[in-house]
Amino acid sequence: MEGEYVGCQGRPPSPNLATAKPRTPQARGANSFDVPGLNKPLTVQDLEESRNIYNVLPTDSQQPEILQSHINNLAALFVRNRADGILGIHLAHAHFAVPANTAILGANYDKPYCYNVLPTDSQQPEILQSHINNLAALFVRNRADGILGIHLAHAHFAVPANTAILGANYDKPYCRWAKTTAIQTIDLSNVHGHIFVLTDHGFHPYEYQTGPSPDLSEVNSTFLPELADYLNTNNLSTLVGLQIIGQSPAHVFELILPLATVMLDVLDLNGCVPARQTGWKFEVENGEPRVCKSNETHGRNANGHDIFNEVE
Template sequence: MATADVSTMAIAGLHRPPTSHDFAMSLAVLPHPEEQPEISDGTLNALGELFVRHSAHNIFGIHLLHSHFAAPEGTVLFGVQFQVSGASQACWTKPVPAAELATESIHGHVFRLQSDGTFVPYEFHEGEASSEAAHTGPAFFRELAEFLHCSNLAGLIALQLLDGPRDKTNMELLAGPQSTVMMDEKDLIGFSPPRITTGWSFTVGDDGIICCKGNDVYSAKKNTQQVFQDSKPLPTVEALKEALRAEGVIA
């Protein structure tokens, strides 16, 4: 497996407009969260050691490779931040025509390992990535790619840029026919287990022990698998918030 361009591709995806390759990534059929197997404790421990060894644990985490819908041709998945209540932030992700993002400030957020050893973004967020992410050494991406390849995990685990604080649990919901919302579970009402963890980060305690935390989860609302799934696409953040309130998702 070629790995020479691993770091180049991963870093380039942090600071560039979407390309035609990203269209293919967004259109690629990925398993739903329920269809993916659990990531074992042994794998999480090994990844934690790898991330900490390269001092990448404060910058990147891992992501359960999955999707809830296929993005239309010519679009990429793009997430924007919005305020829910007080200082609490949420992220609304939906397919956006790539042409609309060509001049915007965006960065890659979730990266999928390709067969040639490169990490390619298939989800973007608004704004610029941290300078620490852009300066992560190539050895980290190379070793991570080799680990995922040799462990047959490239179809299960993606690389995720850590945007925002890690002292909370974010819950992902389907919102409308082709969008998702990720928000602090403390801002949500009417939700119950089971939950599927979809994002993890790693920390090092004062005793030197590496810990793994499930920061992102996917959960059904009131024993269903979607939130107003059959509605028309929501045009604005305000329309989204109104719909969430109407469905009893937020207060």
């Protein structure tokens, strides 16, 4: 038809969102399409206003259902204006009161950052022996063997808010208790990381240990970058963790308790069978890197239950 413009996919041209102007005099002026954080730079006042907006929103359970007819109409509106694939709709709601002088800021991460997003050991695949051998060579080459080892990254339970997993060693009998501990009660001057996982921000501990940090002065400065590169290159960052290894020669079973774990010498246990190896350490033998025998293994009740002191 003469005078009719047909654009790509039959859509008429539309103004760019950043330069769009109100279509009618009844609109509230040029600022109607200036959206802070979308097509307009943010200011401190915008952040303060976002807190005021959030704090008067109802919770999701207080909001009524959005009628399907409205959702369908909005779908047509978004597609008609070529906003689909970029923008969508959201159930406006709040979860808590935002404190004064704060705003809600989100960030995306590709790798686990805390214990509560790690899979259980049964959900993790096996670590290939070829990777274990390569890591043994990497640790020995950087003189990290004897101090650091690798650990099957995994979780057993959800760690409650405002707590962290803190371990402590005992001698009679030899064991390591690790339990959820209120963060405000932890003496940070006498605590160090125990098991670490590679995140977008580098290695980060998800279990801690009481006592002084180990002496890492003899470990090559290239060790952590080289280890991170190997884990990233081989997609192992969510499978293989870094662990400060205990100096006891004991072979221990890790037993799962409610919100805690305990590691005990297998010689002190009855009615417990091995389930899965979770820790590896390395050493040098005749000038060559060597993978030591399993020093940490999950233990399981002979009746097949993973969790001990569970009431049946």
